[in-house]
Amino acid sequence: MIIVQLSDLHVRPPGVRAYERVRTNDMLREAIEHVNALRPRPDVVLATGDLVHAGEVEEYAMLRQLLAELEMPVYLVPGNHDDRGNFRKVFGDSDYLPEAGEFLHYAVEDHPVHLIGLDTVVPGEASGELCERRRAWLEDTLTAAPDRPTVIFMHHPPFRTGIEHMDLIALKDADAEALGRLVERHPRIERILCGHVHRPIQVRWRGTLASTAPSTAHQVVLDLRPGAAGTFAMEPPGYQVHTWLRDGGMVSHTASVGRFDGPHSFPDDGTGGVG
Numbered sequence: 661m662i663i664v665q666l667s668d669l670h671v672r673p674p675g676v677r678a679y680e681r682v683r684t685n686d687m688l689r690e691a692i693e694h695v696n697a698l699r700p701r702p703d704v705v706l707a708t709g710d711l712v713h714a715g716e717v718e719e720y721a722m723l724r725q726l727l728a729e730l731e732m733p734v735y736l737v738p739g740n741h742d743d744r745g746n747f748r749k750v751f752g753d754s755d756y757l758p759e760a761g762e763f764l765h766y767a768v769e770d771h772p773v774h775l776i777g778l779d780t781v782v783p784g785e786a787s788g789e790l791c792e793r794r795r796a797w798l799e800d801t802l803t804a805a806p807d808r809p810t811v812i813f814m815h816h817p818p819f820r821t822g823i824e825h826m827d828l829i830a831l832k833d834a835d836a837e838a839l840g841r842l843v844e845r846h847p848r849i850e851r852i853l854c855g856h857v858h859r860p861i862q863v864r865w866r867g868t869l870a871s872t873a874p875s876t877a878h879q880v881v882l883d884l885r886p887g888a889a890g891t892f893a894m895e896p897p898g899y900q901v902h903t904w905l906r907d908g909g910m911v912s913h914t915a916s917v918g919r920f921d922g923p924h925s926f927p928d929d930g931t932g933g934v935g
């Protein structure tokens with residue numbers, strides 16, 4: 661099974677840029693073309709929040725139009741730039757979404773890997789929560805689920821990255837701690853896949869592997885100085901490819917989207933082979 665993770669798409673209305681600079685819609689179109697060209701073809705795509713930039717209905721309509729080009733099913737969870745109500749106005753007919761209730765969380769059980777999408781949004785806030793109600797739902801879902809490798813995907817990471825201005829708006833500490841205790845009780849959780857930080861980052865966390873993904877648009881600058889101001893740069897955009905190998909477990913790759921020289925074959929230059 662091949663799972664693609666797109667993150668932080670920050671889609672805008674047609675012709676409008678994010679932060680007056682970033683052509684997020686065009687960049688998502690290129691990422692989707694890249695995903696569709698992968699062979700073997702991925703089975704599913706997950707999108708880990710900040711689906712649109714300002715939570716507007718017009719942006720979700722644009723997002724829906726762009727995602728229609730994907731040749732595989734896509735599962736969406738919201739981020740701090742999203743608006744649940746406006747999201748539902750455009751994507752409410754998606755059969756994986758819960759019909760009722762406040763939160764946009766759900767499980768997908770049609771694949772060898774069990775997928776659980778979580779909603780960490782707090783309306784009007786940049787940081788995220790996984791309140792008691794949401795954790796209770798997760799606990800029930802994990803307990804009821806078949807005994808299968810499981811991937812949790814959500815926007816706000818529950819771990820610190822060292823990029824301070826992003827750590828200040830991550831999942832709130834108390835909720836991250838409670839989630840950690842829950843995760844430790846379910847060792848079949850192979851990954852916790854997050855977005856929000858606009859960079860690929862991995863950490864061993866509470867008995868599993870937790871990570872963030874690059875954005876399909878702008879990246880957050882790698883600046884580990886305490887107190888550094890938040891900045892973004894147009895580093896190569898990308899996405900994650902999580903492969904479930906029957907004999908090797910889950911293996912995660914980072915793909916870069918763009919025009920790069922190559923591919924070239926490895927000539928035999930006597931230096932010890934390929935790679």
Ligand SMILES: [Fe+2]
Pocket residue numbers: 668670709710739856857858
């Ligand atoms: Fe974002």
Ligand SMILES: [Fe+2]
Pocket residue numbers: 710739740741815855856857
């Ligand atoms: Fe975010």
